Amino acid sequence: MAGGTDLVLLMRDRVARPPLVVDISELDELRGVKSGGGGLEIGAACRMGELEKDTRVPAVLRQACAQVGTPQVRNLATIGGNVCNASPAGDTITPLLALDAVAVIRSAAIRSAAIGSAAFWSASGSPAGERLVPLSEFFLGPKKTVLRPGELLVSLRIPAAALARGGCFQKIGRRREVVISQVNVAVTVGLDGGRQDGVVETVRVALGSVAPTPLRLPEVEAMLTGQRPTPELLVQAGRAVAAEIRPISDVRTTADYRRRVAGVLCRRALQGALEEAGVVGL
Numbered sequence: 001m002a003g004g005t006d007l008v009l010l011m012r013d014r015v016a017r018p019p020l021v022v023d024i025s026e027l028d029e030l031r032g033v034k035s036g037g038g039g040l041e042i043g044a045a046c047r048m049g050e051l052e053k054d055t056r057v058p059a060v061l062r063q064a065c066a067q068v069g070t071p072q073v074r075n076l077a078t079i080g081g082n083v084c085n086a087s088p089a090g091d092t093i094t095p096l097l098a099l100d101a102v103a104v105i106r107s108a109a110i111r112s113a114a115i116g117s118a119a120f121w122s123a124s125g126s127p128a129g130e131r132l133v134p135l136s137e138f139f140l141g142p143k144k145t146v147l148r149p150g151e152l153l154v155s156l157r158i159p160a161a162a163l164a165r166g167g168c169f170q171k172i173g174r175r176r177e178v179v180i181s182q183v184n185v186a187v188t189v190g191l192d193g194g195r196q197d198g199v200v201e202t203v204r205v206a207l208g209s210v211a212p213t214p215l216r217l218p219e220v221e222a223m224l225t226g227q228r229p230t231p232e233l234l235v236q237a238g239r240a241v242a243a244e245i246r247p248i249s250d251v252r253t254t255a256d257y258r259r260r261v262a263g264v265l266c267r268r269a270l271q272g273a274l275e276e277a278g279v280v281g282l
Helices: 007-012 059-065 079-085 093-098 108-112 218-224 231-244 255-276
Strands: 033-036 039-043 102-107 130-134 139-141 151-158 166-172 183-191 200-208
Touching (some): 059 166, 059 183, 166 255, 200 255, 231 255
Antiparallel strands (some): 039 151, 102 151, 183 200
């Protein structure tokens, strides 16, 4: 257990009945935000409340953290817990997808060899029992991930190239606050040579609560790449999003509503990302 904001509710409702619970929330090895090689590494036990205030963290992720639950929840809930919970509506997952995040996973195999010994290190230079999984490959379905028995998510790495992009997060729910997303959207945009009047060089569009897993929309990204930002382009992108997704109806809203609102949120997120990248007047 890290924050326990999901697990405790499952235990209360007898959905989960673990024979033993180990609190890992105060392990220094799982905490903190570290810069290195131009990129950023976020410990899996970093709390939402910490991340929303850390200016080293990209704005798109800080915006998402700030909209998770209440201040009390954000002071407990961890980013690793949000990712491993694998909800299609997880608010921090879409920003991490838009930032090309990679999950750093360790297994119990690291206990079999002493740190510092030759046996501890694999041929790749990483500790034995460690594997790196792009977050786009991490989710298998609702509440299902690639984590194997004995494995632990220890951190999330964001590459340097992603940190240079503008970004924006948008969500909608039944209330203005303390709500599970009916749809959430995260966008990051990099302009050609970083110029304010340049064309879109790199773009990532990620959506949550519109499929069994949070997902990126490569067709929409391809449509935007190489184009000069205009209001008309943003409208076209919103329409393309609505046409590409296949949401379902559930207790929170209908598939038709999700499809329509996803296009609107994507247009707003694109505008916000472009503005952070330096484009004005859209």
